[in-house]
Amino acid sequence: HTAENTSDLLQHVKFQSSNFENILTWDSGLESAPDLVYSVEYKTYGERKWLVKESCQRITRKFCNLTMETGNFMEPYYARVTAISAGGRSVTKMTDRFTSLQQTTIKPPDVTCIPKVRSIQMIIHPTSTPIRAGDGHQLTLEDIFPDLFYRLELQVNHTYQMHLGGKQRDYEFTGLTPDTEFLGTTMIFVPNWSKESAPYVCRVKTLPDRTWT
Amino acid sequence: GLKTLHLGSCVITTNLQEMRNGFSEIRDSVQAKDEIIDTRILRKTESLQDTKPTDQCCLLRHVLRLYLDRVFKNFKTPDHRILRKTSSLANSFLTVKKELRLCHAHMTCPCGEEATEKYSQILSHFEELTPQAAAVKALGELDILLQWMEEM
Numbered sequence: 001h002t003a004e005n006t007s008d009l010l011q012h013v014k015f016q017s018s019n020f021e022n023i024l025t026w027d028s029g030l031e032s033a034p035d036l037v038y039s040v041e042y043k044t045y046g047e048r049k050w051l052v053k054e055s056c057q058r059i060t061r062k063f064c065n066l067t068m069e070t071g072n073f074m075e076p077y078y079a080r081v082t083a084i085s086a087g088g089r090s091v092t093k094m095t096d097r098f099t100s101l102q103q104t105t106i107k108p109p110d111v112t113c114i115p116k117v118r119s120i121q122m123i124i125h126p127t128s129t130p131i132r133a134g135d136g137h138q139l140t141l142e143d144i145f146p147d148l149f150y151r152l153e154l155q156v157n158h159t160y161q162m163h164l165g166g167k168q169r170d171y172e173f174t175g176l177t178p179d180t181e182f183l184g185t186t187m188i189f190v191p192n193w194s195k196e197s198a199p200y201v202c203r204v205k206t207l208p209d210r211t212w213t
Numbered sequence: 214g215l216k217t218l219h220l221g222s223c224v225i226t227t228n229l230q231e232m233r234n235g236f237s238e239i240r241d242s243v244q245a246k247d248e249i250i251d252t253r254i255l256r257k258t259e260s261l262q263d264t265k266p267t268d269q270c271c272l273l274r275h276v277l278r279l280y281l282d283r284v285f286k287n288f289k290t291p292d293h294r295i296l297r298k299t300s301s302l303a304n305s306f307l308t309v310k311k312e313l314r315l316c317h318a319h320m321t322c323p324c325g326e327e328a329t330e331k332y333s334q335i336l337s338h339f340e341e342l343t344p345q346a347a348a349v350k351a352l353g354e355l356d357i358l359l360q361w362m363e364e365m
Contacts, residue, residue, distance in 0.1 A: 045253060046250075046251065046252060046253025046256065048251040074360055076356075078250055096241050097244045097250075097353070099356065102237065102240075102356060139303075142270070192230055192233075193233070194234055
């Protein structure tokens with residue numbers, strides 16, 4: 001750290017992680033010099049040596065993907081950014097300790113909503129993550145979080161909703177009125193880690209009933 | 214929320230999630246106080262899950278005693294919110310330790326060579342630091358210890 005005030009060069013160095021995609025982000029100050037370049041290093045907590053992230057050296061953008069470098073989701077990591085101005089001023093700032101298992105957020109699930117005459121089927125697709133098992137196959141959120149479950153809601157009218165939920169991925173809301181629009185929402189919950197996703201929302205209309213036409 | 218821990222032939226239940234939720238509220242503040250980030254007390258080489266089952270209970274019992282006697286007691290902070298959370302965590306640790314003592318009384322918590330060796334390693338990492346720095350670091354590593362327990 002240089003003695004002079006350089007806080008305007010670099011602020012808010014932190015990991016932003018969702019579904020184990022770990023992106024290091026930062027901000028420059030209000031009146032920072034446009035000619036700033038940034039360099040990123042990272043390390044596992046407890047190690048002495050900082051490792052250079054090769055593709056994020058002397059960059060002008062304010063983010064760097066460290067997903068692979070922080071791929072052990074139970075391991076705590078640190079990252080740091082050095083900002084250098086053309087005039088030679090520089091400052092280095094570090095993240096808090098980061099463990100993706102604890103700190104990653106969960107994105108909304110990917111759902112296919114299939115309207116029928118008197119029902120709506122909702123198929124939730126597995127969410128893969130960048131994390132690979134020992135044999136190289138990509139882990140899904142369900143692999144990583146054994147207590148993960150889904151909660152589905154169908155807004156029938158202003159006062160009435162239908163609810164379904166569980167660990168399986170195929171659901172059907174039945175007993176619906178044909179040719180009517182419904183709003184379906186699906187969320188992921190991981191109780192053990194107090195995580196929940198934002199909702200996936202689909203607006204879908206049941207098919208007209210043509211049996212008597 | 215209750216989790217059953219299988220430590221060899223010692224089986225106990227504990228509310229890991231409650232501890233985890235409690236710690237997550239103070240994690241960033243406590244970990245930010247630990248400025249010595251190139252060393253670590255709870256290392257993979259001494260982890261509970263990589264210890265043979267018969268020695269797991271003894272190792273955990275000694276580590277919990279370390280936390281109760283030299284971490285929670287030595288951790289100083291003017292922040293009352295953090296103090297409240299750490300004392301609640303200490304109470305949870307005390308409950309777990311009592312269950313382990315029952316196993317000890319029933320001869321299902323033997324201390325073999327592996328547990329003794331690993332605990333002495335953990336203790337030496339701990340004692341490389343001043344008492345206050347060690348307390349801060351160990352408290353900041355509570356998520357690691359909870360993860361070890363989660364995998365039992």
